[in-house]
Amino acid sequence: MKKFIILISLVAFFSCDSKNSSSQEIEVVKFEALEQLMNQDSDKIEVINFWATWCKPCIVELPYFQRLHEQNDNVNVTLISLDFADEFDKKVIPFVEENELTTDIMLLDNIDYNSWISKVDPSWSGAIPATLIINHKTGVRKFFEKEMEEGELEGIVEDLND
Amino acid sequence: MQILKTLLLSTVMLFTLTGERLDGLEVGDKAVNFNLKNIDGSTVSLSTTKSVKGYILVFTCNTCPYSVLYEDRIIALHEKYADLGFPVIAIQPNDPQKSPGDSFTNMQKRAEEKAFPFPYLIDEAQEVTRTYGATNTPHVYILNKLSDDNYRVEYIGAIDNNSRNPQAASKHYVEEAVDNILLGKQISITSTKAIGCTIKWGN
Numbered sequence A: 001m002k003k004f005i006i007l008i009s010l011v012a013f014f015s016c017d018s019k020n021s022s023s024q025e026i027e028v029v030k031f032e033a034l035e036q037l038m039n040q041d042s043d044k045i046e047v048i049n050f051w052a053t054w055c056k057p058c059i060v061e062l063p064y065f066q067r068l069h070e071q072n073d074n075v076n077v078t079l080i081s082l083d084f085a086d087e088f089d090k091k092v093i094p095f096v097e098e099n100e101l102t103t104d105i106m107l108l109d110n111i112d113y114n115s116w117i118s119k120v121d122p123s124w125s126g127a128i129p130a131t132l133i134i135n136h137k138t139g140v141r142k143f144f145e146k147e148m149e150e151g152e153l154e155g156i157v158e159d160l161n162d
Numbered sequence B: 001m002q003i004l005k006t007l008l009l010s011t012v013m014l015f016t017l018t019g020e021r022l023d024g025l026e027v028g029d030k031a032v033n034f035n036l037k038n039i040d041g042s043t044v045s046l047s048t049t050k051s052v053k054g055y056i057l058v059f060t061c062n063t064c065p066y067s068v069l070y071e072d073r074i075i076a077l078h079e080k081y082a083d084l085g086f087p088v089i090a091i092q093p094n095d096p097q098k099s100p101g102d103s104f105t106n107m108q109k110r111a112e113e114k115a116f117p118f119p120y121l122i123d124e125a126q127e128v129t130r131t132y133g134a135t136n137t138p139h140v141y142i143l144n145k146l147s148d149d150n151y152r153v154e155y156i157g158a159i160d161n162n163s164r165n166p167q168a169a170s171k172h173y174v175e176e177a178v179d180n181i182l183l184g185k186q187i188s189i190t191s192t193k194a195i196g197c198t199i200k201w202g203n
Helices: A002-021 A031-039 A056-071 A085-098 A152-161 B002-019 B065-081 B104-114 B128-133 B173-183
Strands: A028-029 A045-051 A075-081 A103-107 A130-135 A141-146 B037-038 B054-059 B088-090 B120-121 B138-145 B151-159 B194-199
Touching: A002 B120, A028 A031, A028 A085, A031 A045, A031 A103, A045 A056, A045 A152, A056 A075, A056 A152, A103 B120, A130 B065, A141 A152, B054 B065, B054 B128, B054 B151, B054 B173, B065 B088, B065 B104, B065 B173, B065 B194, B104 B120, B138 B173
Parallel strands: A028 A103, A045 A075, A075 A103, B054 B088, B088 B120
Antiparallel strands: A045 A130, A130 A141, B037 B120, B054 B138, B138 B151
16 A cells, blocks of 8 residues: 555656646746846747736736747747745745746846846836847847737737748 | 927927827936926925925835835935935826826825825826936936026936845945035946836826
8 A cells, every 4th residue: 555655646746747847937036047048049939028916017918928828839938027036935926826827937036126127128217017029040139118918919929030 | 490490399299299208318418397286285396495406306106016115215315315405306107097096195195104204296297207208116316406497417217226125225326326416526326227117107
């Protein structure tokens, strides 16, 4: 009986593990991780959205990013949370679960904002929501300091693919 | 010359009509005076207090979590610098239809709760916000009075570099800037950026 329980747990452990490796990453990161994401070599269109659980207009547009992630395999969507790092477990994780977000999520743990905002885009004032969309192959970047309208993301991605 | 003037004027009007945001003021620019309604019903402008050396102008509101985090620090700035000639003027830039928590009544409530020692003005037409080019809250403009009705923008940006914890901030941008102005010295950091809430523009 004991062996059987171990076997069950092992199966459960491995099946969980394989599921995780192919799906969502949720983590607290430093700015270097965001830089890597912006500069990585990838055939996919990189869609990076800056948001926070306290930001009402951000929350309104999150479903558009989730849908883009679900419907377009040629796009890599990452939601960069600007919530405070010590609120990751208390606010960000429950929010992600409640809203069934399955995109990659990084909480950027660096509140010395002036040190990195211009590195994301020189035109960014720091207001959120904001979105950076990159075609790594052509090197073309588009930055939006505004709320996205429904359907707008798809058009931008399509334009960037041309 | 007349043609140039007309052209310039129509460009300005075009921007105003289409609701496009102008680029706003930059460090070194002459500040634009305003007449805005204070929470006590009076009208406040840069000329209301004659004896000042300048102003710490803060675009801030009730509803933005970052504004709330900085409320005590804005009060502290006023308490430290008003007597030295640089009082705070706070301007609430959001459209109350879009952000009901920032209505005039709610501004009055918040100011009373926190006993704001400075004017808290509402920019109903959002023209002052547009003219200055404030993009997020809280957004600070330090104005240095050169002569009567002539103020120069000396600094634009954040209050310090730690929104979460004032004690942990290692750079106090606004204090350093005002201290340097008072000493007649050059300001080392004249503009900074910070994460903040967007301005809620009316239709």
